[in-house]
Amino acid sequence: MSELLKQPVVKDVPPKGDDLSAWYTAVCLRAELVSYAPVRGCVVLRPFGFGLWENLQRELDARFKASGHENAYFPLLIPESLLMKEAEHVEGFAPEVAWVTQGGTEQLTERLAIRPTSEVIIGTMYAQWIESHRDLPVLINQWCNVLRWEKATRPFLRTMEFLWQEGHTAHASAAQAREETLKILDIYHDFSDTVAALPVYAGVKSESERFPGAVETYSIEALMPDGKALQSATSHDLGQNFAKAYDITFADADKTIKYVYTTSWGMSWRMLGAVIMAHGDDRGLRIPPKLAPVQAVIVPIVRSEDRRALEKAPALLAALQKAGIRARLDDRDQKPGWKFAEWEIRGVPLRVEIGPRDVGNGTVTIVRRDKRKGEEGASRTVPIADIVRAVDAALEEVQANLYAQAHEFLVSHTFVVKERDEFLERCRNRSGMIDIPWCRRSECEAFVKSETGATTRNLRPLDADARCVACGEPARTRAYFAQSY
């Protein structure tokens, strides 16, 4: 039997509204998504948590492949001398690098960095692989672990080692690199909307929030229940910075040798942290069906000697699984109420109950996790013959409702602000996404940060002439300000 089914869930998750941080950690541990590891800053992704990651990976990977990208694998270790070639990049990452200095009994003459990201090693390979304009574009993605030295540990949000994907592409022109950067931003946006059920703001980052070595960084930003923003993925237009540092050139059609233009982009298991925090409630997780390792759990209800529900259940399981639904049967020797609570804490979108009365009537009862008990549409009784259609429909409803709830939250917590005092106050209070015309000056952003803790999340074009709400200088863009994870 699976590891998942054998670990009873402790039910004392504190209410989400009281202390989001305590709720978050408790639910990650008690729903058995993760365990803390005996290595500082690291977590173990347990089977139920890894199931979320596998679904994210499958959905995103299909989108990358459909848009012409291929997967590859590059080495974990990067010689120090290579890492040092792009100045801004080094400055950005050096404080976070873990260094290998010994191999077996040998003391190394050159330290090896564990990759904090792979621009350096991939750029070095591209310099070898790319010769002619016919070799372009190169569109490669890698699913891997990376490591950034961290003191704090927060499951998914802040860990020393984490899992992610990093795409790295090379192009013949600046326009093509920019187009790629934005195409990927769209893929992330679509994934977030349609799979993670999480509406986000997509836009360009300010200079101070830009990736070290990038010309422009774009991001998608979700809003968490405590009014803090969570950057969920980034896409970087690297211009020719890495091409020049790592000597990635090509012979163009006119025979001249030119530097390529590169991009890089990534989504990590941080996205799962956003999903957990945005959708969960006091009873635990609420997982969007498209990400859920278990979409529907069948709970047979056995009363005294009447075990017919238990006998019926395997056929229901088989019918659902045959239809491609990720279903599971909980036939453990435990009380139904205990099972209900356990699967609720794990956020399984649907519970399919079958009791003695159902057996007599030829029905099952489908209960939605996204609704409260007694709420309209929270449960429905359907004929067994209809189970696949009914479960499919209910899964779609859950997916849509989680998105709608998160969208309502984002919209109602986005504030278009015109007054400086209100702006600073809302930044300080974590009201949500604070939307203002902004001057785009780093000094202005630094001032807001020191006063309130908020920074720009991302920017978009200005719709009309205006003054910066933060400092009164002429505005050059619109910006969402917020405190952030």
Added chain:
Amino acid sequence: MSELLKQPVVKDVPPKGDDLSAWYTAVCLRAELVSYAPVRGCVVLRPFGFGLWENLQRELDARFKASGHENAYFPLLIPESLLMKEAEHVEGFAPEVAWVTQGGTEQLTERLAIRPTSEVIIGTMYAQWIESHRDLPVLINQWCNVLRWEKATRPFLRTMEFLWQEGHTAHASAAQAREETLKILDIYHDFSDTVAALPVYAGVKSESERFPGAVETYSIEALMPDGKALQSATSHDLGQNFAKAYDITFADADKTIKYVYTTSWGMSWRMLGAVIMAHGDDRGLRIPPKLAPVQAVIVPIVRSEDRRALEKAPALLAALQKAGIRARLDDRDQKPGWKFAEWEIRGVPLRVEIGPRDVGNGTVTIVRRDKRKGEEGASRTVPIADIVRAVDAALEEVQANLYAQAHEFLVSHTFVVKERDEFLERCRNRSGMIDIPWCRRSECEAFVKSETGATTRNLRPLDADARCVACGEPARTRAYFAQSY
């Protein structure tokens, strides 16, 4: 366009029979499976190579899941003090460990090992997770990178960092752990036969070849064209050794506290090395269809102004892809002969040619990579309406034929030997798998090794009383001896 299609292939692969080692390295590089990385001992798995790995992973993962296993992810780094708890294990792996000693600017007080394998970290977590007999068995697998300090580099066969899967299970009884160990051995055997098209010998390893810390190690062993064996996967019954070292206990039904029994098992990208070496020929790779990233490549043949084949080709591609065949269209502006050679070196199982005459006749010509030109069944012309059925059938034939050829080679290079002189001579000459009744004494194996370079590959029960062919002592088992990779 894909990275794969843009990299022209250099065609000077030396004949396979002349120097297997030179052929192997050349074909790995020139078919763009791998590139050497600027880090000692490491290779980059390029998109075409990674495509092989993805197919291996999908096939094996499905088998693990069907047998009740779940995936998880454990940390890369292992504190030195944890690694030191299982004495044999430490002794086996310490010389191969890469050590992290610095994090950011901080000098660590305890070194961290990059995992050479994960028994230690997983055992530590199991000790926390497992409480009762109801928690057992725990059946977890992990796909990850591991690192073992190596001087030599040989793509897939010997690299410092490599990709693999490692399964780790815990059970209530010795019998259940042994059953799991053998079940996984069967999965590896089945994968090797039916996906990799590679017949192997499965059996138990001798004491000297056992995994450090195991009670028994089982392996599958393939035979390479130079008469050397290649261990392609291992499955370890760890008994209670790791449970005792890492204190993994459970309360049994009778309330007594007992140590669990654990297993571990792995297949790495080494398996791909075996596939490349066993099946390839003088023209390059021959990839079994079930592993091939591209199963059929469509090559339109354009003659002067007649470009009708090029116009027809996308519909053929769509038809094949719709049927679930991994097909690709090579519509580059290059001569057909150049394309044929390129896809041959990459080992794509089928080439689908469409030329001007085919367009007129409504046909295509399907050419099998596993056969030589002119050989019976090497090519067939079929109506376009029949293309899916014909390609499917031809893929099955290629898969079966590669297996049959490798099987014929294994059988014809397995020698049941009764005389000591012949035994030693065949071991020295790398005749193949040398099958003898064996005493099972480590001293005897050490002697054979020092005399000939050969060791036991794996063992199976003795069918009748006999004397050890190597030393004359009473035999206790049958053994395959061979030199090995």
